[in-house]
Amino acid sequence: MNDAVLNRESVAVVTGAGAGIGLAIATGFARLGMAVVAVDIRADKVDAAAAGLRATGAREVMTSDADITDPAALAKLESTVAERFGGTDVLVNNAGIQPGSTMFGPRDAWERVLQTNLWGVINGTRAFAPRMCARGRPGLIVNTGSKQGITTPPGDPAYNVAKAGVKAYTEALAHELRNTDGAQISAHLLIPGFVFTELNARGRTEKPDGAWTPEEMAAFFLERLRAREFYILCPDNDVTRAMDEKRMAWAIGDIIENRPALSRWHPEFAAEFEAFMKG
Structure with missing residues (x-):
C-alpha cells in the first residue's frame, strides 16, 4: 500500500519541517514529486525551507506556522x-523539543515538553486522521x-516520559486504524x-563521527516505510540494530x-549488562 501513497499524487503534512529531521523527511517527499505542507512554529525557518523544497521537485509547497500544542490551530x-x-495522504507528527529536565526541576519545563512532544502528536493525529480515514484513500x-522512550535512560525524564507516551499512543493508533471499517x-x-541536528548540537558545529545526517x-x-514496517528503528554510525535490540531486550528484562x-x-548490574551486550 505504501507505494500507492509515496508518489506525486499525494499530499504530505510534516510538522517540525523547518530544520533537522522534519526538513529532511519533507525533502524526501519533495523528491518524489509530492505536494508538501511544511509546518513549523518558527515562520522564518519554514519559509526558508520552502524554497529548497520547491527546488527539490515538490509538486506544490504550502507553509504554516501552526502551533502543534493548539488543537484549534491544527x-x-x-x-x-x-x-x-x-x-491529506501522509501525516508526519515530527515536531519536538528537548530543553532538558530533571526529576524535581521546574514544572514549566515538563509542561513544555509534554505539550509539544506528546500532545503535539495527539493533537495532530486527532485533527487529521478522521478525514484521512473517511476519504477511503x-x-x-x-x-x-x-x-529514549523505550530504554528510558537517566538524565532527561520529561523527554523520556513524552516519547514513551508517543510509543504507546502510536501502537494504540495502529490497532485502531486497522480495525476501522473503510480506513486504509x-x-x-x-x-x-x-542524528546531528540543532536539537542536539549543544554548541557543536561539526557532526560527530557517530551521528547520521538528517538526510x-x-x-x-523512506526505505523502511516502503517495506511497511511499523517500528522504523534507525541505526547510526556508532549503534547497530543488534546493539539496539540488546539494549531494549535488557530493558524489558528488568520487568521479567x-x-x-x-x-x-x-552499579551492581554493570558487569552483567556488559557481558550480556558482548554475548
Whole structure:
C-alpha cells in the first residue's frame, strides 16, 4: 500500500519541517514529486525551507506556522489543507523539543515538553486522521518517537516520559486504524538513532563521527516505510540494530526478571549488562 501513497499524487503534512529531521523527511517527499505542507512554529525557518523544497521537485509547497500544542490551530490547518488539496495522504507528527529536565526541576519545563512532544502528536493525529480515514484513500500517519522512550535512560525524564507516551499512543493508533471499517490508513513509529541536528548540537558545529545526517536518516526512513514496517528503528554510525535490540531486550528484562529499575545503569548490574551486550 505504501507505494500507492509515496508518489506525486499525494499530499504530505510534516510538522517540525523547518530544520533537522522534519526538513529532511519533507525533502524526501519533495523528491518524489509530492505536494508538501511544511509546518513549523518558527515562520522564518519554514519559509526558508520552502524554497529548497520547491527546488527539490515538490509538486506544490504550502507553509504554516501552526502551533502543534493548539488543537484549534491544527484543526484550522487541516481544513485549509483539505480546501487547497482535497485532503491529506501522509501525516508526519515530527515536531519536538528537548530543553532538558530533571526529576524535581521546574514544572514549566515538563509542561513544555509534554505539550509539544506528546500532545503535539495527539493533537495532530486527532485533527487529521478522521478525514484521512473517511476519504477511503491509502494513507500514512508517522509519529516520531525516540529510543529514549523505550530504554528510558537517566538524565532527561520529561523527554523520556513524552516519547514513551508517543510509543504507546502510536501502537494504540495502529490497532485502531486497522480495525476501522473503510480506513486504509496505517500508522508507523519512527525511532531515530543519533542524528546531528540543532536539537542536539549543544554548541557543536561539526557532526560527530557517530551521528547520521538528517538526510541519511530520511533515506533509511523512506526505505523502511516502503517495506511497511511499523517500528522504523534507525541505526547510526556508532549503534547497530543488534546493539539496539540488546539494549531494549535488557530493558524489558528488568520487568521479567524483577531487577531494579534501570538496572543497566545500576552499579551492581554493570558487569552483567556488559557481558550480556558482548554475548
